[in-house]
Amino acid sequence: MSIRKTGIGVGVASAVMSWTSAASALPYDYELGLQPAASPVMERIESFHQLLLYIIVAISLFVLALLVWIIIRYNRRSNPTPSRTQHNTLLEVAWTIIPVIILVIIAIPSFKLLYYESAIPKADVKLNAIGKQWFWTYQYPADGNFQFDSLGLSDDAAKAAGEPRLLGVDNVIVVPVNKVIEVVVTGADVIHSWALPEMGVKMDAVPGRLNHTWFKATRTGTFYGECSELCGAKHAFMPIEVKVVTDTEYAAWLAKAKKKYAAIDHANITQLAAQ
Ligand SMILES: [Cu+2]
Structure with missing residues (x-):
């Protein structure tokens, strides 16, 4: 489903598109557009974003053309006695109906995408992400029933570990490639947000709520995200790092x-819940 291929060819739009398709996982200077997709959800988000770009460029060029036309054709020199027209029913109906049609055209793929994101396929791996001031606790409730804390690295530690600044963590999440990962997101103190741009995931971590989302990584590698809900003084220091590996590497990591x-x-959780 690539809207890119439908060929509503606008020159400027194509130029903008070509800037957006870089393959780097980390942000780089003068970058435009979204980070490259690594999940089916993000591929669809990018596709939808391309459609919007075409529409935005087309509308901007149309308005610019109208402005230029009016400046040239209806200035005081070329049009000394202006018309006193105040209403034009046909024109007024048109400029109401056409935007409505454009909005409907946008709404159809938009709702399709929203539904695709919210209908979680059968999970292969379940991951709980619990936002805390200011780190994340992760649980693997189905694959081994263990949990660990994941803290952002200090600048020096990141440099020593060869990790990007403010994105690397001490304990990374490891998940298998091409598998559905269901993520249950919640907050332990205030509202956080678990966001992983290349997977098209951004889910609020709200205390007292279990928000479900999912992703399926289409390639192996390291992916970074950040808490995306202002949660206090160290909001910028609770990054997310996900390592996507093959099935065998995942099994080996699980064992360790x-x-x-x-x-x-x-038992303790049930006890606490009962109090
Ligand atoms: Cu946070």
Whole structure:
């Protein structure tokens, strides 16, 4: 489903498009557009974004052409006695109906995309992400029943680990490639937001609510995100780092992680919930 290929060819739009399709996972100087998609949801978001760009460029060029035409044709020199027309029913109906049609054209793919994002396919891996001031706690409730805290690295630690500044974390999330990862997001203190741009995920972490979202990474690699809801003084220091690996690498990591990290204390959680 690539709207890019429908060929509503606008020269300026194509130039803008070509800037947007860089393959780097990290932001770079003079970057335009969205980060390259690494999940079906993000591919659809990008596709929708392209459609909007075509529409925006077309409307802007149309308005610019109207302005130029009026400046040239109806200035005082070329049009010394102006018309006293105040209403034109046909024109007024047209400039009401045409925007409505454009909005309907935008609404159809928009609702399709919203539904696609919210209808979570059958999960292969379940991940709980709990936002805290100012780090994330992750749980793997189905694959091994363990949890760990993931803290952003200091500048020095990031440099030493070869991680990007304010994006690297001490304990990364590891997930298998081409598998549906269902993420349950919640907050332990204030509202945070678990966001992973290349996967098209941004879900609020609200205390007392379990918000469900999902992603399916289409390629292996390291992906970065940030807390995207202003949550206090160190809001900028609780990044998200996800390593997407093959199935065998995931199995090997799981075996190690189960030993390394603490088990989720279900009994304690139930007790706390009952109080
Ligand atoms: Cu936060």
